[in-house]
Amino acid sequence: MKISDAYLIVSSPGRNFVTLKIVTESGTYGIGDATLNGREMAVVAYLEEHVLPALIGRDASRIEDIWHYLYRGAYWRRGPVTMAAISAVDLALWDIKAKAADMPLYQLLGGKSRERVMTYAHCTGRDIEGCLDEVERHIALGYRAVRVQAGVPGIPTIYGVAKREGERYEPADAELPAEHVWSTEKYLNHVPKLFAAVRERFGDDIHLLHDVHHRLTPIEAARLGKAVEPYHLFWLEDCVPAENQESFRLIRQHTTTPLAVGEVFNSIHDYRELLENQWIDYIRTPLSHGGGITHVRRIADLAGLYHVRTGFHGPTDLSPVCLGAAVHFDTWVPNFGIQEHMPHTPETDAVFPHDYRFEDGHFLVGETPGHGVDIDEALAKQYPYKRASLPVNRLEDGTLWHW
Numbered sequence: 001m002k003i004s005d006a007y008l009i010v011s012s013p014g015r016n017f018v019t020l021k022i023v024t025e026s027g028t029y030g031i032g033d034a035t036l037n038g039r040e041m042a043v044v045a046y047l048e049e050h051v052l053p054a055l056i057g058r059d060a061s062r063i064e065d066i067w068h069y070l071y072r073g074a075y076w077r078r079g080p081v082t083m084a085a086i087s088a089v090d091l092a093l094w095d096i097k098a099k100a101a102d103m104p105l106y107q108l109l110g111g112k113s114r115e116r117v118m119t120y121a122h123c124t125g126r127d128i129e130g131c132l133d134e135v136e137r138h139i140a141l142g143y144r145a146v147r148v149q150a151g152v153p154g155i156p157t158i159y160g161v162a163k164r165e166g167e168r169y170e171p172a173d174a175e176l177p178a179e180h181v182w183s184t185e186k187y188l189n190h191v192p193k194l195f196a197a198v199r200e201r202f203g204d205d206i207h208l209l210h211d212v213h214h215r216l217t218p219i220e221a222a223r224l225g226k227a228v229e230p231y232h233l234f235w236l237e238d239c240v241p242a243e244n245q246e247s248f249r250l251i252r253q254h255t256t257t258p259l260a261v262g263e264v265f266n267s268i269h270d271y272r273e274l275l276e277n278q279w280i281d282y283i284r285t286p287l288s289h290g291g292g293i294t295h296v297r298r299i300a301d302l303a304g305l306y307h308v309r310t311g312f313h314g315p316t317d318l319s320p321v322c323l324g325a326a327v328h329f330d331t332w333v334p335n336f337g338i339q340e341h342m343p344h345t346p347e348t349d350a351v352f353p354h355d356y357r358f359e360d361g362h363f364l365v366g367e368t369p370g371h372g373v374d375i376d377e378a379l380a381k382q383y384p385y386k387r388a389s390l391p392v393n394r395l396e397d398g399t400l401w402h403w
């Protein structure tokens with residue numbers, strides 16, 4: 001199973017994706033997702049210059065050894081670019097191993113722990129009424145869990161809300177970073193009203209989630225967690241920037257609202273204090289940023305010791321390759337919680353043929369050997385890369401804030 005070729009396909013079918021293809025001498029190939037939103041070409045350079053040439057001739061079946069070769073061997077450990085590159089290689093190698101074994105990936109991991117994978121949808125509105133309409137629409141589509149985000153009076157743009165009603169929300173929406181404005185006080189006063197309105201209209205059965213996108217200080221996050229306790233959220237996500245894991249001690253001391261974190265984490269070390277101290281409830285790191293299956297399953301195992309469950313990041317900026325592999329992982333992992341689902345555009349879905357299915361608010365895993373996602377290279381070529389950037393965020397006085 002020697003690796004004979006490894007190359008990248010960079011394309012933009014609705015948004016940018018970086019896809020790795022690793023080919024073996026027998027012709028069996030594997031696909032990995034190397035997309036890092038807004039920093040795509042940094043991962044391309046890392047892989048093309050430093051990683052792919054060193055893979056040629058290696059035994060594709062030695063996934064563990066190749067992982068450590070790329071992690072320890074690089075000397076410069078961790079970080080989103082390095083780990084996105086390692087993740088892409090790892091996902092492609094697991095795809096090859098499962099194809100060689102003639103098994104869907106979930107079988108190779110240990111088989112099914114569940115029949116289907118609960119997902120949550122994004123419901124956003126320019127105001128509370130608009131958001132409630134979106135919740136109604138998604139419940140009708142079968143979702144049992146929804147993430148609710150609404151515009152805040154007095155703040156011109158807000159995280160997670162589409163520019164126009166009914167449009168998809170896309171974070172990397174300009175060639176260079178757009179400037180957003182933020183007011184913590186206006187936000188904190190508004191969010192409990194949103195949740196009160198959702199519970200009032202839809203009752204207690206639907207799971208509600210909310211993403212703070214790192215904008216609060218620990219004591220502000222504690223205030224928000226307490227304020228929304230009557231509406232029993234499934235989780236409050238990324239309530240503070242998490243470089244300082246100790247921040248979560250303070251939040252936890254004040255609220256019983258469950259806490260999710262980790263979509264920007266890329267290593268088990270980012271989680272150690274959070275897990276050992278039982279300060280969080282869900283881990284969010286996707287397979288394509290956390291070192292692939294080889295490393296993320298170690299994080300999930302550590303989390304399991306502390307009753308912490310998975311809730312993988314699943315926005316449109318992770319390609320169907322990452323989502324497809326995630327559906328296998330979610331089907332297997334014992335401590336599964338939920339899977340984020342932002343549907344890809346029809347153009348994206350056409351470039352990445354896949355066998356996972358969405359039905360009644362859940363993903364169903366496919367039986368194709370491997371992770372079940374391929375890439376149509378000829379079609380991908382029709383969508384050239386376009387530079388796109390995530391926005392920046394400033395307080396009303398102009399101070400640069402967390403985005």
Ligand SMILES: O=C(O)C(=O)C[C@H](O)[C@H](O)CO
Nearest residue numbers: 037171211263314315317340
């Ligand atoms: O889906 C989420 O929870 C996000 O926070 C989406 C992120 O803003 C997005 O993936 C950034 O690239």
Ligand SMILES: [Mg+2]
Nearest residue numbers: 211237238263
């Ligand atoms: Mg998020």
